[in-house]
Each structure stands twice: as C-alpha cells, then as structure tokens.
Amino acid sequence: MGSGDEILPMSNRHEGGGSERRKSTLRSKIVDFGKEFGLDWVTILIIGIIALMIDKYVPDVGGKARYFRLLPGESTSPQMEAFGHPYRKQIITFWVSAGLNVGIPALFISVLELCTRGSFIVFARGILGAINSVIMCCFVQILIKTLVGGYRPSWFEICKPQPDGPGVGFDGTWYKWTVCTGDQEKINWALESFPSGHVATSFAAGVFLSLYINAKLKVFSDYRVNPIIMVLFLTPLTLAVLMGGAISADMSHHSYDIVGGAILGIFIAFVTFRSFYVSIFDPRTNHIGLQSSRRFQHRPEIDYCEYRARDLRYFHLP
Template structure:
C-alpha cells in the first residue's frame, strides 16, 4: 500500500466525496448540483464565451494590418526566386477545416475527461472544472493567435496562386519589383485568408487542448509520481500530444502554413496550456496537489494537518479508495 499526501478539499481524484459518500450524495439532488455548478463556474463560462465571440469578431471584421503592410517580390518569368519558392505552392483546401478543428479541440477533451472521471470515481463538479479549463485553454489561445495573425500575419505558401498579381506599373524598392497585396486580382476572401499565415491557429489551439489534456491525465493518474505506471497509462498521456502533432502534419500537408507558422503555433499553444492548467489547479507536476482545483474567491491554504487518501498500485494502475485519515 502506498500513500500520497496533499491538502485541501480534493486531495485525490475521489476526495470530493465524503466518507459516507452514498448518504451525502442522496442529500443533494440534480437541482442542487446545477445551482452549485452555476455558482462555481457560471461567471467563468460567460467570460470565456464573451472572449470567444470577441475573437471571432476580430477575425471577421478587423483588417489584416500586418499582412497588408508587407511587400512581396514579383519577378515576371522567374520561377526559382526565393519568393516564388516560399509562396508559389499550389492552393489546396484544408484537410481539417476551422470548425472541424474547433469540434475536435473540445470533443476530444470532453471524451477523455468524462472517461477519466468515471474510472476514477469523480463527480460532476470535478468534470466541470476540467472541461472549463480545457475550453478556457482553447479559447484563450484562439484569442491570442487571432490578434497575432491580425497584427503580424504573413503570406501563406499558396500566396501567388491566390493573389493572381497583375501589376499596372513598376513597384517600389531598388529594382522596382516589390509590391503589396493591392495588385492582386483573385478572390478577396481568399486573399484575406492568405495574408494570415503566422501563427498556425489550427496547431496553436490543438496544442492548447492537447497539452492541457495531457497534464490533466497526469494529474488524475499520477504518471510523474512514485511508482512505475502501466504502458496503457503512458499511451493515454501521449495520445493528446500525438493528435496535436498530427494536426501540424495535416496543416503542413495541405500547404496552409510554413514550418515556422507551425512551430510558432505549437509554442503558443503549449505556453497557454501550462498557464491555464496552473490557473485552475494547485500545481502542474507535484503529484500531491496537481489534481486539487483552485477556487476563484478563496486562496488555497495548506493546513498544519494533511488529509490523504489511500491508494495502491496494481500492475501500474492507481486504485483509489474512499478511506481518509489525518497525519
């Protein structure tokens, strides 16, 4: 038998239950659970939804300041210039659309968190906190990357095919070969899309969801802990990260982004995932406390006595019990 110490109201994934769990649960009906959910998370969900709406409005209505301020070089008859090598790729529809990516970034965490809560005997409030953190990570990342796209941007690999440039005179620069987007004759909606290369929003939000979910799996199953875990648990931990990397592969395959757009999106999403997880839970890697949820209006207090729940490791799987003691 192994013990892990912690503190707070939720010491292990089952600690939100009381020693007389059955009796306590019968006292709280469905209506009380909804009221508790609204009290704890209602304002957070409302704020996140507002931030998401603002992000969509910026993406739709704010001009691409960074992309439209850039120049590209046009050398008629030249197909081997560095500019053509970078921006002369054929245009392809995205393998994974924006809305498909959004659905995966929410649906996959919902599936994982639901299964983990069922398997570790959690409850609705613990599930709600996990989902709130996952959605918060995705929407915050979406908000930041849209602002960067708008103010920085850049040309996508298929820029020339989408732009269809038709200069009506010499350009600017030393040799008069540098032009802005205003000489484009292609579809305006596609041109606006092609000006928003950096960073990759698909990759950024996928890493925001995937890294947060992997940290959640670690907190629930104690992978970085004091026993050797079963390989199946390692697969659970690595699956969200693998899916995020595959998103980068899909974006690279359909030529929607350059390699540096993908790397930049991955770094941004990873940073926001760590930031979000730490803002929702007491710690990131400390197995004693990284499953303990933080409250919005009450500081976490580590008392002089530590509550801890018993568990044992069977074939590398943590098995949690309902027994509690004081040490």
C-alpha cells in the same frame, strides 16, 4: 440521515420522497456549479465571440502592410519557392478542428471521471479548463494573425498579381496585396499565415489534456505507472503533432508558422492549467482545483493520501 428512511415501514414512507431528494440534490449541484463556474463560462463565451468578431471584421493589418517581390518570368527565386506552392483545400477545416479540440478533451475527461468516480464539480472544472485553454489560445492567435500575419505558401496562386505599373523599392519590383486580382476572401485568408491557428489550438487542447491525465493518474510520481496510462498520457500530444502534420501536408502554413503555433499552444496550456489547479507537476497537489472565493491551504500529506485512496485504486495501481 439517509439510513433513517430505510428502516421505516413501507406504508409510512412518502412515495415521492426519493424523487424529491433527487430533485433537491440536482438543484443543489446546479446552484453549486453556477456559483463556482458561472462567471467563468460567461467570460469565456464573451472572449470567444470577440475573437470571432476580430477574425471576421478587423482588417489584416500585418499582412496588408507587407511587400512581396514580383519578378516576371522568374520562377526559381527564394520567394517563389516560399510562396509559389499550389493552392489546396485544407485537410482539416476550421470547424472540424474546433470540434476535435473540444470533443476529444471532453471525451477523455468524461471517461476518466467515470472510471475514478469523480464528482460533478471535478468533471466541470476539467471541461472548463480545457475549453478555456482552447478559446484563450484562439483569441491570442487571432490577434497575432491580424497584427502580424504573413503570406501563406500558396500566396501567388491565390493573389494572381497583375501590377499596372512599377512597384516600389530600389528596383521597383516590390508590391502590396492591392495588385492582386484573385478572390478577395481567399486573399484575406492567404495574408494570415503566422501563426498556425490549427496547431496552436490543438496543442493548447492536447497539452492541457495530457497535464490533466498526469494529475489524475499520477504519471510523473514516485512509482512506475502502467504502460496503458502512459499511452493515455501521450495520445493527446500525438494528436496535436498529427494536426501539425496535416497542416504541413496541405501546405496551409510554413514550418515556422507550425512551430510558432505549437509554442503558443503549449505556453497557454500550462498557464491555463496552473490557473485552475494548485500545481502542474507536483503529484501531491496537481489534482486539486483552485477556487476563486478563497486561497488554497496546503496540506500535502493528507491531500496526496486521500487522492490515492479515493481515485487511483480504481485503476489497480500499486
């Protein structure tokens, strides 16, 4: 018992006792963390590396299999309206987007756990879930880009087509990417329009974080929450929508790319959250983390009461 050490005379105490206990506690937390989440972190890391390798080395099968129509001297066709926009550098680059998708959930989860005095395991599960949602979404959207793809709005400016003969089709005006004379790296990028990876991963991170905030602060529950908590809940969703706005403003994607990316991100966020927690919207259990070693034994009344007494009181909620 810790209290037994406090009543001993100062001369009989071991000077390094407190330090040793702290080291032992730290080692115990590290061991528990490794047992609980070690395999998950390794798996996520491998999936992330595979996704980057696919994006870098696998040819754009879907984009390179497509045809576009080239009508010399005609600049008002529907296809020119869709693919003839000027090329602009992205407002938010890939690495900035990745940093925001990981950094913002990490910041929110850290602050929430500090305010509610949550345990290290609870914090680690939240961070792991958020990163898992982003990386799984990244993996899926890269596969779709590679196998489906499509032309970006600035396709013609990036491609700079110079056909050396008639094309294919009924009127011989349809061509593939092989007639392009532009920069090859930009051409590869311009063949990967669908879906928007920026929007997909932003919604995966934002929706997961909003579900986490709901589970932590019980936004959807049997009482009225403070408006500040509602703002916290809506902030990640707003940031995800703003990401879609930035992608639309710099004409990196079509509207259907953005909508498709949002749907994909939302779906993966829900799937990921449910794979880490007992429920999604049930306020009695959606804060309880699942374990890989044993099944969850449902105790709704006890779990909900214990959670309200332990966590919600730090926010002075009714």
